[in-house]
Amino acid sequence: MSFLQTVEYNLRRREQRARESLDERFQRRSARNAADRLRWARACSEQQMANRVNSQFKTNVLERDCGMMMEICNFCRALYWRNELNSSNKYTKCCHDGKVLVPILAETNDLLKELLNSVEARNHRQHIREYNVKTRVYHYVNKKFSTF
Numbered sequence: 001m002s003f004l005q006t007v008e009y010n011l012r013r014r015e016q017r018a019r020e021s022l023d024e025r026f027q028r029r030s031a032r033n034a035a036d037r038l039r040w041a042r043a044c045s046e047q048q049m050a051n052r053v054n055s056q057f058k059t060n061v062l063e064r065d066c067g068m069m070m071e072i073c074n075f076c077r078a079l080y081w082r083n084e085l086n087s088s089n090k091y092t093k094c095c096h097d098g099k100v101l102v103p104i105l106a107e108t109n110d111l112l113k114e115l116l117n118s119v120e121a122r123n124h125r126q127h128i129r130e131y132n133v134k135t136r137v138y139h140y141v142n143k144k145f146s147t148f
Helices: 003-019 021-061 108-116 120-127 128-145
Strands: none
Touching: 021 120, 108 120
């Protein structure tokens, strides 16, 4: 369609729309909206189908075991896998050859160790986010009302 034909077509459509009644306009827009909804639903179903196909590929991916982290940085004692060496055969992702001082973590207290390692810890690990939220709310409320 040439530019002139496009302009003529648009002018004719404007004239037709100027002459149509409110009922005709409502029917035309309803039909267009229905077509848009159908097009949108098809696009969504195609996207869902693509997601299903992608999820099938993801589930069929073979696991790769890198082994244990047995290599140790000479400066900060961080653990690495054997193939994480850089071009100069050093492990530098942690402290950049001792240029960054990484603080040594303090030993965890007994209560936290028990919560993470005991048989009852399963329940705690399953609901840890709820506990964190409740703790935040508790501290927020105490802070808010302790100023009175």
